[in-house]
Amino acid sequence: MKAAVLLFVLLKSLIHYPQLVGDAQDEEIRRRMELRAQQMEWKRIRLEREAEQLLLKQSGSPWADLLYFSMQPWQAWAVAWLLVLLLGLYFYGKKRSHEVEDSGEEDEDPVLDNDLRWLIHEHIQWPIVNLQEGCEKTMNLMDNYTVYFGHVLANSFYPVLQRAIGVGSAFEGWSPREEDVVYQVLIPMTPPRGHSFHLELDSAEQRHVRNFRVRVQLECTCSKEQQAENMLCFLHHPEEELRSNQDPSLLDTLCTDSYLDVQKTARWFYQLVRAIWPALPQSHNWHLKLLPSRRSCLFQVTYGIERFRIEMLFGVQRGDSDIFVSSQPGYAGTPSTLWSESCAVAEMKFFQHIARRAPPDSLHLRCLQLFTRLVLGIGFSTYTMKTIVMHLLNSVPVSQWRRRNFLRRLGDISVNLRCCLEEKRLNHFVIGNERFPQHIRLPLDIASAEPPNLFHHLAQHPAAHSQAMSEYQDLQYRLASVLLNGH
Template sequence: MALGLFRVCLVVVTAIVNHPLLFPRENATVPENEEEIIRKMQEHQEKLQLEQLRLEEEMSRLVAEKEALQPLEDEGQPQPEAHTAWDLWSTLCMILFLIIEVWRQDHQDGPFPACLGGDEDELSGLVGTPLRGLPLPNKATLDHFYERCIRSATGDATRTREFVEGFVDDLLGALRSICNRDTDMEMEDFIGVGDMYENCLVERPLLYQLFVPFIPTESYSFRPELWCSSLSVPLDRQGYGQIKVSPADGDPLGCICGKTKLGEDMLCLLHGKKRGVRPGRGGGSAMEDLLCSRESSYLDTVQVMKWFLVSLTRAWHHIAHKYEFDLAFDQLDTPGSLKIKFRSGKSMPFTLTPVVQYNDSDLYFVSQVPKVSCEGTPARNSDWFLSFAVCERQFLRMTTKALPEGACHLSCLQIASFLLSKQSRLTGPSGLNNYHLKTALMHLLLSRQATDWTASQLDVRLRELFCFLERSLLEKKLHHFFVGNRKVPVAMGLPETLRRAEPLNLFRPFVLQRTLYHSTVESFYEMLKNAPTLVREYSLHVPSDHASPPPKAVAL
């Protein structure tokens, strides 16, 4: 028995030790031709056949021994415990050998893809070579496309930006002039964010995004609270925070609305037009028409949006006679989304977003319409989204100064954003957006040396960007660039609380929404498939001496 067990174990151990994937030979070389590969495969097959014959002989001997023990069982004598143990070990050894053999066959069919991940049941049909082997345009084609399509479309952006900024200055000045300094919130100077201020413009219409920080009167103070400072915050609330409104003198009932005369349209920071207490509640602990959430001392995003929109409307009416155009609200679900309408029929959209600065950093809490989370739970009005837009602008500026002149990092982002925009118009929006593209680019900027971003490597870096996105999509994991990333330069002045926080996964909705995930992956590969055709069509003309091979026909 023991000798038979030893032989079977020896066969299994020999197969494992000789396995080329588990224990590769140090001096192994790649065969020079197909005949050498076939010969070695045949030799390996013969070894497996010999091992199979040995196992069959061993099994035959085991069957004979079992038949010899059968009379003992018929006479009612107990079977030796060694025989039961032997059957168990034999079975386990055979199962182990079969698992190794199946694993070897699966992995010898082809090389490991470079960008894989995710669950097996969800990635069937999606896994293959990086970018599914889809070709991207070469550098000459990309350069021509960038000059003719992207750069020319945003050539007058600077002049237009100066016009918008001048108008916003006048609008905010009028807003400050009509506000009561004793009871109303104070608006600070605007801060430019987004593609316009990051030199990442792609196409028209040009959109100008401006943050307008506001602060309370001297009688109150804002105390922002981050989600990462609490251990009981739900996963769907990560990336948000709350803003507690406290009296500056520490008196919870201290309010100056009863100590000064307010205008007809003026609002106290805590009270509305009805500045009384609720019936049955003493001491004024709960008041109607708060800018804070009801029954709490946290600033309410919806109430702030209403206050801001009303203030903008009054400010515009105050200066409208000076201009020969109209100002209208553009998107009702976005606070401060405005549009300048000229008499010629042209329009110029821009956004003024009320924000609250987090301490003395470049982080800002942004007011927005509460949305239902991916778990299906409604968001609270007291939750404010934490924006890193100013930090992103600073990081890209800092990186650009360290890169070679004419670096291709922003061109990569612009081309990728252009392709994503066109694909969204063809097949509808997906779970992938421009912020994901920017996040992937910033991760690559930290992982690569400055010399890797020269203008001559535009096509290589663009492919690397898409490959990074592919791996992130298949793994359903794209970490936020600033949250929990200790590689971010200290010069950015990021709060230590965020540097040490747990990484924030921007692709977490894909884990919970499989339909959205599959449609996003399909749209991503469709975008790559359409890329050569889109670049060629929008380039208008590609020089014949630099033209790439014609791509396969694509249904657009």
């Protein structure tokens, strides 16, 4: 009965064709989708015939077994047709969809709305973690740390630590799995007195993740204002006098060959976090446990059964933009003096931008959360699914992500992933995106750059592309299972 209701809902909700990340009128894509629909129809017929043959073989079984096997053709039909609907009906009802969009009308249907409410809120199992509460407690802890960072590092020659910025999925409002939530914060660093930071793009190898080096340069502090602070000039005072009367420069503590070292900086952060913890209000009730990480400061705080994992990333801002060079690695084996260019702050602000414009019952985050849960354990990264959804959020009006649009949007996500796989191209969402919200600040070279292809490895390696297409089929069966069975 549930399958019957679900298929009715699918037929009603997918009547408008899903909008694509690319050109919606692409004739070649339409042709491929029609071919795909035919293939799934043939598969449905074959499954029904096999089930009928199996039923005949079981004709002498008890009534219970007969009823069980009689359900198998229906379940196979449901799964096959679910895939057909998600992949093949994107062009169906296009004229009606355009008419509704042009007139601004809402497609009201109480039966459909009630069925979708049952599907979304009662049938599908969602994570129950309270991300908002976790984000608030994390930021309260980080604000307390920031105050003590200022006290401890005053008049030192270590980086000056600014207020933490919440980034990552939790601060964007979603999480693929509640037991694995990590609350990521980015701590901007500025140079201490007598020092300056200079970002140098690493061009030794052409990679699809840009990396920078942070060159640390000593500056003259011989002016009267700085001399009044009892600071010796690292450039013009004798080394012996500097060693006797002043702490070492940043070049002598956290740098390697004049470049800020990520791993040395991470170890320094661990020492700060451990040393300051007893002075914080949270230390009276919470327990701190430091966790291993080479390029960040990862720790866990617990109070009874309540537990939060927090990862402190650190980085240097590119000018006055929302782009940073961050300690988070861009690829395996990143040298300790390379800092990856990070769009995490810009992406977090994009989700805030969407949240301000979205209706109260918007399900865009649940669509993202559902797909990122489905891809766990197969080849697609959560960032791939997040990129697909961000592109759609930038093209499909936020008013069309409500409950009545839930299955249409799932179809959009599925179809767009398929098209990107076939074209072996998925553009980075922030870099080179002409439709990116203008109030989110980007450096000029980011805004005007050619978007990196997140699927470049599929174009270079045919075996990887074949594997990805196979994993896409697994993803479709997982989606069908969730919609039919709730898990």
